[in-house]
Amino acid sequence: MTTADRVPVASEADRSAYRAGPVDEQSRARLAEGGLDYRRTSIDGDDFAPWLQSVARGFLDGERTPEQIASSRERSGYRRLTGVYDPAAPVSEAPVATIASWLGELSVPGGAAVPACAISAVTVAPTHRRRGIARAMLEGELRAAADAGIPVAMLTVSESTLYGRYGFAPAAASASWRIETRRAAWIGPRPEGRVDFISRETLRGLAPALHERVRLALAGEIDVPGSHWDGFAGTSPTAEKAGEKRAIQYTDAAGEVRGLALYTVRENHDDFTKASVRVVYLLTDGDDAYAALWRFLLELDLVAEVNADELSVDEPLLWMIADQRAATITLRDHQYVRILDVAAALEVRRYGAPGLIALDVSDALGHAAGRYLLEVDAEGVGRVRAWEGDAPAGAVEVSLGIEELSATYLGGVSLATLAAAGRVRSADAAAAARVLSWHTAPRLSIWY
Ligand SMILES: CC(C)(COP(=O)(O)OP(=O)(O)OC[C@H]1O[C@@H](n2cnc3c(N)ncnc32)[C@H](O)[C@@H]1OP(=O)(O)O)[C@@H](O)C(=O)NCCC(=O)NCCS
Structure with missing residues (x-):
């Protein structure tokens, strides 16, 4: 859907x-x-x-x-x-x-x-x-x-030390990439569709619907307010240096636009073969669009370096270049989440494995404190109910703060890692981690 x-x-x-x-x-x-x-x-x-x-x-x-x-x-x-x-x-x-x-x-x-x-x-x-x-x-x-x-x-935050005290935790990290393009060498797929330049206004028109089509597939993304698209595309009347942004689209073999990207180029006046590119925004619907647009960016003539921010910590791109050391990757906390209603929040997401977890959650602000039994079935659907006294037989007991539970919410932070860091108590953190995990890393491609 x-x-x-x-x-x-x-x-x-x-x-x-x-x-x-x-x-x-x-x-x-x-x-x-x-x-x-x-x-x-x-x-x-x-x-x-x-x-x-x-x-x-x-x-x-x-x-x-x-x-x-x-x-x-x-x-x-x-x-x-x-x-x-x-x-x-x-x-x-x-x-x-x-x-x-x-x-x-x-x-x-x-x-x-x-x-x-x-x-x-x-x-x-x-x-x-x-x-x-x-x-x-x-x-x-x-x-x-x-x-x-x-x-x-x-x-999203200016300083990482501000919001933990209110129960927020970084739940989706972001990766910044600097890629030496000549060293990278494209070994990924070469899809059949075409890449074309378009106007920034055209991109501004296409981006919201394309984002709506794909955002549910990636935990951590949000419904982007309209003003953000103008910010990326430089289409608001007060945008500065908007003309520096180049817009491209990928159209698949059937003629449908499946990908959009905006980038800027900075010349290198000491060596005209070594310009650098910054990817302002890249939005793709499907693997072909992803491969086609990244290949285009990494194979630009006269460009020695491509920079991109707000990527996932587990990008397929890493496996599309011959030399992974061509990419210097820096990780940073990015999307912060704070669960307010544990039962409602946990019942919306899906889980990596079936299991029974007895959560004992503390919350200095009171919203989420309590004991919650999370029961995940074979389809990865979770049901939550309260528990009191002893935890039910077979349940993995986990004692944690709302900050730590919020960190695991998007499936990108392992409960086992938090236990090893002394942030969570459990006799079997590995079992709980398997349930709470997810197979793709969460990502948030904007700041807000
Ligand atoms: C960050 C900012 C909002 C804090 O405002 P403030 O009114 O001085 O904060 P408070 O007095 O309410 O302090 C709240 C808590 O945060 C702590 N805190 C405040 N600023 C902090 C900082 N820069 N680093 C770490 N801790 C900070 C205080 O020690 C206090 O801790 P406690 O309540 O647990 O004892 C303010 O300094 C600011 O406007 N900074 C510039 C803009 C900015 O960075 N905004 C955040 C955007 S994500």
């Missing part, structure tokens, strides 16, 4: 109800004690521009121009925006802290998606740091998501 055929797990009605929801009362009251006002920021109103300027300053960017503000306003409709305001500050209309979130979908092992609260734009002004404002906002958004019945929260 393709994404287009299925009923979305996050319906438009649920998304807009979440957007319209109030701020969390507990966090509002806590911030009010410090004289701060925690309130929603409207996208259409006068408070949008100062909110956006505070986000830009928080991420060390310059001031946004009126054109950039207008463009961003137009593309922000999918998010709910919240600010923390200090009435005593000289510029009191500019929030001293910001956060944005929206209801989206996270792909999980087995070709399904779970409703997920995506969080972004977390900033606290340097004048107000280390007073617990970020904690109040994060705890507030997590409570709001849990109250709305959203089983999972997710985010």
